[in-house]
Amino acid sequence: MGRAGPERHDGPDLARDALRRRLADLVTRRGPGALPVTGARYDLPETDDFTRPYWDAAAEGRLLLRRCAECGRAHHYPREFCPFCWAGEDRVAWEAASGRAVLYTWSVIHRNDLPPFGDRVPYTAAVVDLAEGPRMMTQVVDCAAADLAIGMPLTVAFRETAPGMTVPVFRPVAAGPPRED
Numbered sequence: 001m002g003r004a005g006p007e008r009h010d011g012p013d014l015a016r017d018a019l020r021r022r023l024a025d026l027v028t029r030r031g032p033g034a035l036p037v038t039g040a041r042y043d044l045p046e047t048d049d050f051t052r053p054y055w056d057a058a059a060e061g062r063l064l065l066r067r068c069a070e071c072g073r074a075h076h077y078p079r080e081f082c083p084f085c086w087a088g089e090d091r092v093a094w095e096a097a098s099g100r101a102v103l104y105t106w107s108v109i110h111r112n113d114l115p116p117f118g119d120r121v122p123y124t125a126a127v128v129d130l131a132e133g134p135r136m137m138t139q140v141v142d143c144a145a146a147d148l149a150i151g152m153p154l155t156v157a158f159r160e161t162a163p164g165m166t167v168p169v170f171r172p173v174a175a176g177p178p179r180e181d
């Protein structure tokens with residue numbers, strides 16, 4: 001998943017204010033006094049055999065979750081085992097998410113020196129609560145900062161961030177095309 005590692009802090013026990021500060025912190029963090037390496041980019045996830053189904057599905061416009069057959073709970077970011085009851089990988093499987101979410105918190109980013117984010121500011125880093133339960137680090141697109149509101153309904157969208165690499169983002173329900181289901 002993302003190299004910034006925000007997924008490690010996605011627990012529902014985190015207070016909103018703390019999470020919001022953490023959000024702004026994560027996306028503006030720079031190396032210890034060093035400028036980014038020329039040509040390097042910091043927006044591409046590192047895929048491996050385990051997460052490949054997730055990224056393949058994203059490229060097809062589908063958001064996947066992991067759900068545990070032992071306790072029934074879904075989680076995100078994807079883990080091989082269940083983070084709630086520790087059931088093993090034989091009890092946890094991929095499933096398609098509905099794509100519905102509500103906005104939990106956000107931070108509008110005006111400066112980020114890590115390429116290629118500097119070309120994208122301002123953008124809205126966000127944490128959303130998926131309809132299935134998990135809390136997810138993402139971005140909100142197609143929404144003016146003044147229109148962002150806690151609890152606003154969102155729907156997943158997909159952005160090709162590089163050739164062959166698509167990442168899930170979210171947009172206000174009203175801004176998207178009508179759902180087909």
Ligand SMILES: [Zn+2]
Nearest residue numbers: 068071082085
């Ligand atoms: Zn479980």
